[in-house]
Amino acid sequence: MSARAVSIFVVTLLAALLLASSTAYAIAPEQMPTPQLEARYLALIQGFRCMQCQDESLADSPVDLAADMRRQIRDMLLAGKTDQQIRDFMVSRYGYFILFKPPFVAKTAWLWLTPGVLLVVGVLVALRVIRQRAALAATDLEDNDPTDA
Amino acid sequence: MIPELGQFTLILAMLLAALQAFFGMVGPALKRDRWMAAVIPAVSGQCVMVAASMGCLVASFVANDFSVQYVAENSNSALPVFYRVAAVWGSHSGSLILWIFLLACWSVAAAIGTQKLPKAFASRVLGVLGLISFGFLLYTLATSNPFLRLDPPWPDGESLNPILQDPGLAGHPPVLYTGYVGLAVAFAFAGAAMLEGRLDKDWARWTRPWTTAAWAFLSCGIALGSWWAYYTLGWGGFWFWDPVENASFMPWLMATALIHSLAVTEKRGLFKSWTLLLAVLAFSLSLVGTFLVRSGVLVSVHSFAASPTRGTFILAFLIVMIGSALALYAWRAPLLKSEAGFELTARESFLLFNNILLVTACATVFAGTMAPLISSALNLGKLSVGPPYFNPTFLLSMLPLLALLSLGIHARWKRGKLGERARPLVLTLIAAAVIGCAVVFGLFTGGRVLAPVGITLGAWIILSSLIDPIDRLRRHITIPRAVLGMTLAHIGLGIFVISITSVEGFTAERDVALGPGSTAQLGAYQFLFEGVQPIEGPNYSGVGATVIVTRRGAPVAVMHPEKRQYWVQRTETTASSIKMYYTSNILVALGQDLGEGHWSLRLQVRPLVSFIWLAAFIMAAGGMLAISDRRYRLAPAEEPAISPVGAVTRGQA
Amino acid sequence: MKGRLRFIVPLAVFGLLVVVLAIGIRQSPDKDLIPSPLIGKPAPEFSLPSLTDPSRRVSSEDLHGHWYLFNVWGTWCVSCRAEHEMLLKIKQAGVIPLVGLDWKDDRGDALSFLKDAGNPYQTIAVDRDGSEAIMWGVYGAPETFLVNPQGIVVYKYIGPITQDAWKQQILPRLPPTQSPRGSSS
Numbered sequence: 007m008s009a010r011a012v013s014i015f016v017v018t019l020l021a022a023l024l025l026a027s028s029t030a031y032a033i034a035p036e037q038m039p040t041p042q043l044e045a046r047y048l049a050l051i052q053g054f055r056c057m058q059c060q061d062e063s064l065a066d067s068p069v070d071l072a073a074d075m076r077r078q079i080r081d082m083l084l085a086g087k088t089d090q091q092i093r094d095f096m097v098s099r100y101g102y103f104i105l106f107k108p109p110f111v112a113k114t115a116w117l118w119l120t121p122g123v124l125l126v127v128g129v130l131v132a133l134r135v136i137r138q139r140a141a142l143a144a145t146d147l148e149d150n151d152p153t154d155a
Numbered sequence: 156m157i158p159e160l161g162q163f164t165l166i167l168a169m170l171l172a173a174l175q176a177f178f179g180m181v182g183p184a185l186k187r188d189r190w191m192a193a194v195i196p197a198v199s200g201q202c203v204m205v206a207a208s209m210g211c212l213v214a215s216f217v218a219n220d221f222s223v224q225y226v227a228e229n230s231n232s233a234l235p236v237f238y239r240v241a242a243v244w245g246s247h248s249g250s251l252i253l254w255i256f257l258l259a260c261w262s263v264a265a266a267i268g269t270q271k272l273p274k275a276f277a278s279r280v281l282g283v284l285g286l287i288s289f290g291f292l293l294y295t296l297a298t299s300n301p302f303l304r305l306d307p308p309w310p311d312g313e314s315l316n317p318i319l320q321d322p323g324l325a326g327h328p329p330v331l332y333t334g335y336v337g338l339a340v341a342f343a344f345a346g347a348a349m350l351e352g353r354l355d356k357d358w359a360r361w362t363r364p365w366t367t368a369a370w371a372f373l374s375c376g377i378a379l380g381s382w383w384a385y386y387t388l389g390w391g392g393f394w395f396w397d398p399v400e401n402a403s404f405m406p407w408l409m410a411t412a413l414i415h416s417l418a419v420t421e422k423r424g425l426f427k428s429w430t431l432l433l434a435v436l437a438f439s440l441s442l443v444g445t446f447l448v449r450s451g452v453l454v455s456v457h458s459f460a461a462s463p464t465r466g467t468f469i470l471a472f473l474i475v476m477i478g479s480a481l482a483l484y485a486w487r488a489p490l491l492k493s494e495a496g497f498e499l500t501a502r503e504s505f506l507l508f509n510n511i512l513l514v515t516a517c518a519t520v521f522a523g524t525m526a527p528l529i530s531s532a533l534n535l536g537k538l539s540v541g542p543p544y545f546n547p548t549f550l551l552s553m554l555p556l557l558a559l560l561s562l563g564i565h566a567r568w569k570r571g572k573l574g575e576r577a578r579p580l581v582l583t584l585i586a587a588a589v590i591g592c593a594v595v596f597g598l599f600t601g602g603r604v605l606a607p608v609g610i611t612l613g614a615w616i617i618l619s620s621l622i623d624p625i626d627r628l629r630r631h632i633t634i635p636r637a638v639l640g641m642t643l644a645h646i647g648l649g650i651f652v653i654s655i656t657s658v659e660g661f662t663a664e665r666d667v668a669l670g671p672g673s674t675a676q677l678g679a680y681q682f683l684f685e686g687v688q689p690i691e692g693p694n695y696s697g698v699g700a701t702v703i704v705t706r707r708g709a710p711v712a713v714m715h716p717e718k719r720q721y722w723v724q725r726t727e728t729t730a731s732s733i734k735m736y737y738t739s740n741i742l743v744a745l746g747q748d749l750g751e752g753h754w755s756l757r758l759q760v761r762p763l764v765s766f767i768w769l770a771a772f773i774m775a776a777g778g779m780l781a782i783s784d785r786r787y788r789l790a791p792a793e794e795p796a797i798s799p800v801g802a803v804t805r806g807q808a
Numbered sequence: 809m810k811g812r813l814r815f816i817v818p819l820a821v822f823g824l825l826v827v828v829l830a831i832g833i834r835q836s837p838d839k840d841l842i843p844s845p846l847i848g849k850p851a852p853e854f855s856l857p858s859l860t861d862p863s864r865r866v867s868s869e870d871l872h873g874h875w876y877l878f879n880v881w882g883t884w885c886v887s888c889r890a891e892h893e894m895l896l897k898i899k900q901a902g903v904i905p906l907v908g909l910d911w912k913d914d915r916g917d918a919l920s921f922l923k924d925a926g927n928p929y930q931t932i933a934v935d936r937d938g939s940e941a942i943m944w945g946v947y948g949a950p951e952t953f954l955v956n957p958q959g960i961v962v963y964k965y966i967g968p969i970t971q972d973a974w975k976q977q978i979l980p981r982l983p984p985t986q987s988p989r990g991s992s993s
Contacts (some may be wrong), residue, residue: 055539057842057948058948061397068746070912070938071938071948074942078942097845098849099845099846099942099943099944100947101842101843101845102537102539103842104539105539108538108540117523117538118544120518121518121522121552128512129511131511132504132508132511136497139497139498141496142495143496143569428815436818443825450832451833451836452829452833452836463833463834463836463837470826470829470830470833473829477822478822478823481818485816485818485819489812489815525825532828532835
C-alpha cells in the first residue's frame with residue numbers, strides 16, 4: 007500500500023469521524039481535524055498562486071487544478087510535514103512563481119532591500135536639506151511666516 | 156454612415172490637436188500673438204470633434220450596429236441599453252476614446268481656467284496638452300481604431316464579459332480616467348514653466364487646484380474600483396496589489412506628494428525643482444500605467460487584450476513625452492534656486508518627510524510591480540510578487556507618515572515651535588491610544604499586533620485635525636475653505652486607517668459545506684442554508700441560494716447569493732450577496748455544487764469595510780472643498796515673483 | 809550627488825526603465841509560460857495503473873535506460889486533440905516512444921477516443937485524481953517532458969507539440985543513435 011493510499015484512507019476515516027461527531031456542521035469539504043492545522047492550512051493555501059488562474063490564490067480559485075493542489079497540501083499537513091517542507095515541495099515543481107511572497111535569495115534580494123534602502127537614503131537626504139535650510143533660517147532675522155495651509 | 160463619421164471626426168480632432176500643440180508651443184516662442192490666439196479655437200474645436208466621435212461610437216452601440224468590429228466584440232442585442240453604453244469603454248479601443256474625450260474636456264477647462272493668466276504661459280499649457288492629445292489620437296487611429304468595419308457584419312455580438320455587466324463599469328473607468336487624465340494638466344503646467352524658464356510661487360498657486368481636482372477624482376476612481384472588486388469577485392477581497400491596481404495607485408501617491416510639495420512652493424518658494432519633478436512624474440506614472448495595462452507585458456486578470464504592436468507604439472509615445480519632459484527638467488531645473496530657510500520642526504520639514512515617505516512608498520510599489528518584468532528581462536527567473544511583499548514594505552513607509560501627520564499639521568511655517576499646541580496634542584494622543592487599546596482588547600479579541608497601533612494612529616489623526624478648527628471656532632475666527640478642506644481630507648484619511656486596520660485585523664471568515672436546512676456559525680451570526688433554486692435574468696440563467704442570517708435568534712437578513720451562467724459568453728460568475736450595516740458587512744458567496752443539494756459557501760463578517768470607501772470619498776470631498784477657496788480665483792497674485800531665472804518681469808513673456 | 813549632475817538622474821532612470829519595458833515587450837508572448845524547475849533534475853518516480861489494462865502497472869523503473877517523451881493529456885482538453893495528429897507522426901517516426909499520462913480523465917472516454925483517433929502511445933498511465941501531475945509540476949494540458957535514459961528531465965514543452973517544436977527543440981536533444989521501440993500496447 008503506497009503512502010498516498012494510506013493517507014487518503016486516514017483522511018477519509020477522519021472525515022467520517024468528524025461527520026459522526028458534529029451534527030451541527032454538515033460536510034465540510036476541506037476542514038482539518040484541529041484548529042492549528044486548519045490555521046496552517048488556510049495560511050498555506052492563501053500563499054500559493056493558482057497556476058491556471060494566475061491572479062488568484064489556491065484558496066480562491068475554483069478550478070480543478072487548485073482543488074487537487076489543496077488536497078495535496080492537506081495530505082501533506084496530515085502526514086506531519088512542516089510548512090517549509092510543503093513550500094519546498096511546491097517550489098521544486100513549479101518554481102518561485104507559485105509563491106505570492108518572493109523568497110529572499112540572491113536573485114531576489116534587490117527587491118526586498120529596495121524599500122529599506124530607499125527609506126534610509128531618503129531620510130538622510132531630508133536631514134541634509136533641513137540642516138542647510140536651518141542654517142539659512144538662523145541668519146534670517148525676519149519672522150514673516152505665512153499662516154494657514 | 157455613423158461609424159465613418161466617427162472616424163472622420165476623430166481624424167479632424169487629431170489635426171486640430173496638432174494645431175493646438177503647434178500654436179501653443181511655437182506661438183509664444185516666436186512671440187506671435189495671432190498664433191497664440193489660435194490655440195483656444197483649436198482646443199474647443201478638438202473637444203467638439205472628439206465629443207462627436209464618441210457620440211458616434213455610443214450611437215453604434217445603442218443601435219446594435221454589428222457591422223462595427225468593436226461593437227460586435229463587446230456588445231450583444233440581449234444586453235440591456237445601460238450596459239451597451241457602458242460597454243463603449245469596456246475594452247481597449249473604446250477606453251482610449253474615453254481617455255481622449257476626458258483629455259479634451261480637461262483641456263477646455265484649462266483653457267477657461269487659464270484665461271486670466273499670462274498669455275504665453277497659458278498658450279504653452281494648452282500646447283503641451285495638445286501634444287498629448289495628438290499622441291493618443293495618433294495611437295488610436297493607427298493601432299486601435301474602434302470604427303473598423305466587419306464585412307460581412309455579424310448577426311449578433313459576442314457580448315460583454317459578465318464581470319463587466321455591472322454598474323461598476325459605468326462608474327469606475329470614467330471617474331478613474333478623469334483623475335488619470337487630469338494629472339496631465341499639472342504636467343502641462345510643469346512643461347510650460349520649463350519652456351518659459353521660470354517657476355515661482357504664482358506658478359505653484361495656479362497649479363495646485365488642478366492637481367487637487369485630479370487627485371480627488373483619482374481617489375474616487377480607485378475607491379470605486381476597489382468597491383466594485385469587493386462585491387463582484389465574491390471572495391470579500393478589495394485590494395490585491397495587482398499590477399493594474401498599482402498602475403492607478405502610483406500616480407495617486409505621487410499626486411498626494413505633489414499637492415503637499417506645491418503647498419511649500421506656494422507659501423515659501425521652496426522645493427521648486429522637486430515640485431517640478433513631481434508634476435512631471437505624476438502624469439508620467441499615469442502614462443506608464445497605461446502602457447503596463449495595454450501592452451501585455453505583465454500578467455494580470457484586469458489587463459486589456461494586448462499586442463506587442465500596441466505596446467511598442469505606447470513605448471515610443473512614452474519616450475517622446477516623458478523623455479523630453481525629463482530632458483527639459485535636466486536642463487532647466489538647475490537654475491531654480493531659493494534662499495529661504497526653515498527649522499527642523501517647521502511645517503516645511505514635516506512636508507519634506509511627507510514627500511520622502513510618499514515617494515519611497517511609490518517607488519516600493521513600483522519595484523514590486525516591475526519585479527517580474529525586471530527579473531525575466533535580466534534572466535533571473537520567473538518571479539511573482541503579491542500581497543506578502545507589498546503589505547509589509549508599504550507599511551514601512553506609511554506608518555512613520557501617519558505618525559508624523561498629527562504633529563505636522565500644527566507645525567508653523569519657517570519657525571517650528573508648537574507652543575500652545577503641545578498640550579492638546581499630547582492629550583489627543585493619549586485619548587487615541589486609549590481608544591485603540593479599548594477597541595482592540597475590549598470589543599474584539601485576538602487581532603494582530605498592529606491593530607492597536609493602527610487604530611491609535613487613525614484616531615489621533617482625526618482628533619489632532621479637529622484641534623485647529625475647534626480652536627478657531629471658539630475664538631470666533633472664520634475658517635478658510637482651504638483649511639476646512641485640508642481638515643476634512645485628513646479626517647478622511649484617519650477614518651481610512653481605522654477601517655483598514657479593523658478589516659485586516661478583525662475579519663471573521665469560513666468556508667463551509669451545507670446541505671438544505673443546515674446551519675453554520677460565524678462569530679455571533681448563524682447562517683441557515685435553505686437551498687438553491689434556478690434563476691433567470693435578462694441575459695443569464697443560473698442558481699440562487701437562500702441563506703437566512705440570524706444573530707442570537709433575532710433575524711438579521713435573508714441573503715441570495717447566485718451563480719450565473721451568461722448565455723452568450725458561456726462563462727460563469729459568482730454574484731455574492733452582501734449586506735451592509737453601519738458597522739460591518741456580511742458576505743455570503745456560493746461556491747461549488749457538491750451534489751445532492753449540498754453546496755460549499757463562503758461566509759465572511761467584515762467590520763467597518765464600507766468605511767474604507769467612504770473615507771476615500773471624504774478625502775476627495777476635502778480636496779474639492781479646499782480648491783474652492785477664494786485665493787485660487789484671484790488673478791495673478793499680489794506677491795512679487797522671486798525666481799532669479801530668465802526674465803525678472805512677470806507677465807507676458 | 810552634487811551640482812547639476814543629479815538633475816540628469818530622473819532621465820537616466822527613465823532610460824533604464826525603457827530598456828526593461830522594451831525587453832518586456834519582446835518577451836511578452838512567452839510570459840505565461842512558466843519554466844520548469846525540474847529541468848536537469850530526476851523525473852518523479854511513479855507506479856500507476858495502465859489505461860488499457862488496469863491490473864497492470866506502468867512504472868518509471870521500467871522506463872529507465874531509454875529516452876521517452878512523457879505526454880500529459882486528457883479527452884476534455886481541446887488542445888490535446890489538436891496535438892494528437894502530431895503525436896501519431898512522432899510514433900511513426902519511431903525515434904522515441906511516447907508515454908502518456910491520462911490526466912483526470914474518464915476511462916471510457918479515453919479508450920474510445922484512442923480507438924477512433926489512433927493510439928500514439930507505447931503505454932499510458934492513469935492519473936485519476938491529479939496527484940501525479942502535481943509531482944511533475946503540470947499546470948495545464950498538454951505538456952510534454954523529455955526524459956533521458958538516466959531518468960533526468962532534459963526538456964519540457966508546454967502546449968501542443970508542433971512540427972517546429974519537434975524538429976528544433978526535441979530532436980536536437982536526442983543522441984544521433986536512437987533505435988525505434990517496439991509496437992504500442
